[in-house]
Amino acid sequence: MSNVILKARSVHKTYTMGKAEVRVLRGASLEAQAGEFLVVTGASGSGKSTLLHILGGLDIPDQGAVEFEGHDVFAQSQMARNTYRNRQVGFVFQFYHLLPELNVLENILMPKLVSHSALSWLTGRGQAKLEAMDLLDRVGLRERAGHRPNELSGGERQRVALARALINRPALLLADEPTGNLDEKKGADILDLLSEFNEAGQTIVMVTHDARVAARAHRRIELVGGAIQSKRDGSPSVADSDSQPTHALS
Amino acid sequence: MYKWFLAWRYLHTKLIALFGVASVTLCVAMVLVVLSVMGGFLDTVRSRSKGLHSQIVLDSGFLQGFPYYAEFGELVEEELPEVVKLTSPAIYSYGIFRVPATSYTKPARILGVRLDEYLQLNEMRKGLHYERYYPGTTHLGMQQMPVAGFDANGDMQLAQDLREANKKWRQDEKDVDSIANFDAEPFELSMYPKVVPTNVGSRAFALGPEEPGYIGREKHGVIVGCDLLNSRRSDGNFDRHLARGTDVAITLLPLTSRGNVTGEPPVRVPLRYADDSRTGIFEIDSMSVYVDFDFVQHKLGMDAQDLVDGGKSDARANQLLVGIHDGVDLDEAAAQIRELWAGFVETKLMDVSPTDRYPLTEVSVMTWEDMQRPLIAAVEKEKILVTFLFALISIVAIVLLGCIFFMIVEKKTRDIGIMKAIGASSRGVAGLFVAYAGAVGVTGSILGLFIGSLFVWNINDIQDFLANLNPQLRVWSPEIYSFDTIPEVVKKADAIWVAAIAVVSSIVGSLIPATLAGRVWPVQALRYE
Ligand SMILES: Nc1ncnc2c1ncn2[C@@H]1O[C@H](COP(=O)(O)OP(=O)(O)OP(=O)(O)O)[C@@H](O)[C@H]1O
Ligand SMILES: [Mg+2]
Numbered sequence: 002m003s004n005v006i007l008k009a010r011s012v013h014k015t016y017t018m019g020k021a022e023v024r025v026l027r028g029a030s031l032e033a034q035a036g037e038f039l040v041v042t043g044a045s046g047s048g049k050s051t052l053l054h055i056l057g058g059l060d061i062p063d064q065g066a067v068e069f070e071g072h073d074v075f076a077q078s079q080m081a082r083n084t085y086r087n088r089q090v091g092f093v094f095q096f097y098h099l100l101p102e103l104n105v106l107e108n109i110l111m112p113k114l115v116s117h118s119a120l121s122w123l124t125g126r127g128q129a130k131l132e133a134m135d136l137l138d139r140v141g142l143r144e145r146a147g148h149r150p151n152e153l154s155g156g157e158r159q160r161v162a163l164a165r166a167l168i169n170r171p172a173l174l175l176a177d178e179p180t181g182n183l184d185e186k187k188g189a190d191i192l193d194l195l196s197e198f199n200e201a202g203q204t205i206v207m208v209t210h211d212a213r214v215a216a217r218a219h220r221r222i223e224l225v226g227g228a229i230q231s232k233r234d235g236s237p238s239v240a241d242s243d244s245q246p247t248h249a250l251s
Numbered sequence: 252m253y254k255w256f257l258a259w260r261y262l263h264t265k266l267i268a269l270f271g272v273a274s275v276t277l278c279v280a281m282v283l284v285v286l287s288v289m290g291g292f293l294d295t296v297r298s299r300s301k302g303l304h305s306q307i308v309l310d311s312g313f314l315q316g317f318p319y320y321a322e323f324g325e326l327v328e329e330e331l332p333e334v335v336k337l338t339s340p341a342i343y344s345y346g347i348f349r350v351p352a353t354s355y356t357k358p359a360r361i362l363g364v365r366l367d368e369y370l371q372l373n374e375m376r377k378g379l380h381y382e383r384y385y386p387g388t389t390h391l392g393m394q395q396m397p398v399a400g401f402d403a404n405g406d407m408q409l410a411q412d413l414r415e416a417n418k419k420w421r422q423d424e425k426d427v428d429s430i431a432n433f434d435a436e437p438f439e440l441s442m443y444p445k446v447v448p449t450n451v452g453s454r455a456f457a458l459g460p461e462e463p464g465y466i467g468r469e470k471h472g473v474i475v476g477c478d479l480l481n482s483r484r485s486d487g488n489f490d491r492h493l494a495r496g497t498d499v500a501i502t503l504l505p506l507t508s509r510g511n512v513t514g515e516p517p518v519r520v521p522l523r524y525a526d527d528s529r530t531g532i533f534e535i536d537s538m539s540v541y542v543d544f545d546f547v548q549h550k551l552g553m554d555a556q557d558l559v560d561g562g563k564s565d566a567r568a569n570q571l572l573v574g575i576h577d578g579v580d581l582d583e584a585a586a587q588i589r590e591l592w593a594g595f596v597e598t599k600l601m602d603v604s605p606t607d608r609y610p611l612t613e614v615s616v617m618t619w620e621d622m623q624r625p626l627i628a629a630v631e632k633e634k635i636l637v638t639f640l641f642a643l644i645s646i647v648a649i650v651l652l653g654c655i656f657f658m659i660v661e662k663k664t665r666d667i668g669i670m671k672a673i674g675a676s677s678r679g680v681a682g683l684f685v686a687y688a689g690a691v692g693v694t695g696s697i698l699g700l701f702i703g704s705l706f707v708w709n710i711n712d713i714q715d716f717l718a719n720l721n722p723q724l725r726v727w728s729p730e731i732y733s734f735d736t737i738p739e740v741v742k743k744a745d746a747i748w749v750a751a752i753a754v755v756s757s758i759v760g761s762l763i764p765a766t767l768a769g770r771v772w773p774v775q776a777l778r779y780e
Contacts (some may be wrong), residue, residue, distance in 0.1 A: 050778070057672070059671070059774055059777075079676070080676065083676045084674065085674075086672065086673065086674040087673060087675075088674070092672050094672075094777060098672070100257075100666050100669060101666075102257075102261060102265075103257075111670070112673045112674060114252045114253035114256055115253050115673055115674045115679070118252060119255060121252075122252040
């Protein structure tokens with residue numbers, strides 16, 4: 002298919018802790034189609050988060066490449082990668098990661114603030130606020146715009162985080178266990194929202210170790226032993242005994 | 252944009268920022284106070300020096316003085332009418348000041364001046380006590396002691412001329428409070444008759460205390476430095492222990508034209524206390540005694556004297572004071588006078604005996620700035636030193652700020668990760684903390700300027716308050732600092748400089764923590780809650 006927007010090719014990543022080396026990713030490859038809802042499963046510690054961070058340009062692979070819309074993300078300058086994170090990618094984390102000093106609206110506007118200079122913000126501010134309020138509407142939190150994150154429940158915080166991830170209309174939404182910290186009902190609400198956005202055309206790559214969550218995806222792949230094993234749609238996720246990363250002494 | 256936004260938000264939501272602001276505030280206030288007080292001190296020295304004596308002075312530096320001062324004075328006035336307003340001779344000498352009735356003695360610096368001319372040369376008139384309340388009545392000529400008496404209604408009264416002078420003052424005085432203060436002080440009227448029986452001799456009784464008037468033998472008047480005779484109260488006013496016209500005396504040591512002691516016993520000169528003078532400079536007010544020029548010249552043997560071999564010696568003065576017209580450049584005027592003097596001396600040197608040449612060749616023409624330069628330079632150095640010391644202390648505050656920012660960065664590691672995840676660059680994050688430091692610096696500076704200024708404006712009240720608690724806390728001693736009050740002016744330029752340096756220092760203090768913030772590895776920061 003020609004509609005591939007994200008492509009990872011044999012990504013390797015090794016963490017060194019003192020003398021111990023943790024080889025987390027060992028040749029992981031994947032492709033995501035535009036408009037797709039792709040889920041990566043894997044046991045805890047299998048390197049899902051690491052992979053997602055690399056896809057989003059937050060972490061740098063030791064080997065391999067990530068291509069976004071045909072451009073190699075890690076061949077670009079640091080600046081271009083900052084822009085990539087700001088414009089093309091939206092992150093949603095397990096722990097929401099909102100800025101506690103800012104209210105809901107300000108949190109959502111943060112990606113806009115990052116890409117605007119003080120001057121352009123003066124002129125673009127009104128439009129940006131409208132877009133933010135629109136997104137808040139869609140996640141059902143319009144009345145909470147002025148609240149601080151610590152006044153919100155976990156589910157509400159995650160919806161704010163989702164709105165923040167989408168404010169710059171990124172081509173790619175990366176979600177790392179977005180329901181991991183929520184009870185079943187709230188988790189389901191978030192998944193409903195994700196599906197909704199996906200139906201509206203948003204490409205989503207989500208990482209989870211929860212089989213029920215994974216069931217919402219178009220396509221599931223599994224990270225085992227630092228590499229991707231493809232799965233057919235709808236088949237249950239199987240925790241592979243081999244999925245633990247190998248720890249070796251250097 | 253997010254830099255400024257977040258910096259501002261952190262500033263007023265983070266308690267820890269208050270500590271940073273507080274340390275900047277304290278340093279700014281401290282340095283501003285020091286700078287203002289020392290700068291005010293310096294300015295006071297300058298402005299008081301200017302109005303102290305004379306704009307331009309010819310002085311040989313020799314105690315026996317130099318001749319031809321009068322001739323040269325005329326010459327200058329004639330040759331440079333556009334420049335020179337007036338010239339007046341002066342004599343300075345050292346002697347003993349004594350109040351016979353109380354056996355009070357003090358060393359004194361005796362200044363012989365022509366008072367009417369001298370008052371035009373400087374601002375001495377402003378500091379004369381009796382001249383203020385009885386304008387036109389202070390002089391250094393022959394005078395008696397004024398005494399109060401009673402009018403037909405039994406009210407205490409002074410002599411006619413004093414009464415009228417006082418009336419004139421009341422009409423001209425714009426400060427209503429000072430009239431009220433004058434009337435509230437019973438001292439002015441009551442002091443005179445009280446002293447009558449003690450030391451004016453039998454003629455006082457002949458006149459009788461009932462009638463106001465003048466009593467006692469006629470003597471030359473003397474103006475005495477206010478700290479020489481009076482005691483200073485903590486409110487800055489003086490307690491005057493002597494009545495106007497009281498007998499005082501100075502003892503002089505005449506010198507020959509070559510600077511030898513004449514060999515005769517020291518000259519005791521009886522005088523009447525005519526007024527006291529306050530220049531505000533303690534060294535002067537605690538030492539100076541002003542007497543009539545011609546009178547003291549004669550007493551010191553510096554007037555023209557018959558020589559044994561016939562003829563007359565030349566009269567001598569220690570200084571020729573030159574007043575300059577408004578708007579004339581002082582240094583230029585001094586240069587012109589210097590040139591004139593050089594030519595003048597040339598012609599005179601022919602006439603004088605070789606032994607008398609020396610004081611003449613040594614005469615220099617100085618502006619008030621030249622004369623006060625050593626003092627001003629010393630104060631300037633002191634100002635720089637003290638400011639430097641306090642600036643050094645402020646470095647401690649910069650280190651403290653660095654620590655505070657370090658803690659903030661530590662606490663905000665996760666937020667830094669978030670910002671990077673949404674596209675902030677390392678430089679942008681570092682810039683955020685620098686902007687934050689700038690905001691802390693600006694806020695601290697504004698508060699510091701405010702507090703420091705308030706402190707400086709009320710510094711004398713604060714000092715009085717402390718001194719009331721414990722006299723040991725009176726830190727500003729007039730003996731040390733020359734002035735009776737602490738300067739209370741904050742200069743705009745000082746304030747701007749202090750604030751600017753404080754802001755820059757805060758930013759410098761934040762550079763290392765900010766760099767660390769820029770280097771935060773987002774993946775690590777985001778891994779956990
Ligand atoms: N900075 C690091 N230094 C050392 N080891 C690391 C580092 N980051 C991750 N690891 C290790 O890499 C492995 C993979 O971590 P990662 O967070 O990607 O797993 P995960 O699949 O997301 O797990 P979970 O489901 O628990 O979130 C883990 O064993 C972890 O301990
Ligand atoms: Mg994870």
